[in-house]
Amino acid sequence: MAGVRALVIDDERRMAAAIRRGLEAEGFSVELAFDGEDGLHLAREGTFDVVILDIMLPKVSGYEVCRRMREAEIWVPILMLSAKDGEYDQADGLDLGADDYLTKPFSFVVLVARVRALLRRAAVPRPAVLRAGDLLLDPARREASRAGTPLSLTPREFALLEFLMRRPGEVVSKPEILRHVWDAHYDGDPNVVEVYVGYLRRKIDTPFGRGALQTIRGMGYRLAGDGG
Template sequence: MRLLVVEDEVRLAHAVQRGLRAEGFAVDLTHDGVTGLQMAREGGYDAVLLDIMLPGLSGYRVVQALRAEQNWVPILLLSAKDGEYDQADGLDVGADDYLTKPFSYVVLLARLRALVRRGAPERPAVLAAGDLRLDPAAHAVARGEAAITLTAREFALLEYLMRRRGEVVSKTELLERVWDAHAAPEANVVEVYLGYLRRKVDVPFGRHALTTIRGAGYRLEADGG
């Protein structure tokens, strides 16, 4: 039973490693996201323990990267209680479970065993609005039977809107969340990409899932338009 632990707090990492080894696991350890991702990629692990706050590459991104590569290794996220990343995000990008620090060793062990026992993980959640469906992990979008190909940015934008389906989302919020947190207030990109999205998910189907609320932002209709 091989485990990979990616955790930058050295003392915690070693404590966990020692404990898990005592339980009979073979434990590999690394302290940053980039190495962690590479090691996980090479496969052979029955589960990965992944801290969210990591130097180099956040755990969040590591999960995202692995799932995008169709790598479904069970992942248990470790999140600091007050971290800037929410656990929900982690699960949303395809982690299987999470633990909030500080956690008890017993709980860690129980969760880990359950995770490993379960083996091949299920597919992660799919977002839906009417007949419009988006699978965050598979990076796939479809309207009814028809598959839709989106670029990375288009996909991220649609994903964010689908998570907030039915609500108005302002251009500034989209800029911050889909583009960059410190983005310049150049909201035109958003308009441009909304145009792109419409031409791919609405126009060919004669629908209008993407509504402009003038002066407020955009809304993805909960029923798919």
């Protein structure tokens, strides 16, 4: 993809160099950073089309790099890399504003496919705080509230609410939610979405006498744009 600029932030120098060679063979222009501090500086000063960001970094962690980028309203797509494979590690990265997550070791073919998918989606400016009536969610600070009352959400519940709040009034299907809130390659029980919608409804609607989170039979779910 000629003309595409990628920033790779990874302290494993051999890994970073291998990713660089592979991306350059695909026509990318690539810059490297080997710690979070330098990576964050380059992300702030440069103009990149995609950032490939390792979680375990010296000086500043990948989580913190991601959080500060989003806090600074740098909306370039971020693909996080990690040797960790726990679902909560993935959820943490996505909650902080990452767009996708890849566990090491990975196939370079898969990495390129994920990067291309992110570039096709393109970066869309995201407001610092999402609002639906009196329902507020701050992705950078990982805080949510309703009518001024803080909401205690698990990482997965937070990610689900954020996904729905970015599409107020839209009906989103179960497969869409699985792709964006769980994983693009999730192959578990799809009814997990229904379970988490129930969890979320009991936290954002029931205590406040609202009905913002709606089930649209046979189609999916919708969060009312006015907060219900």
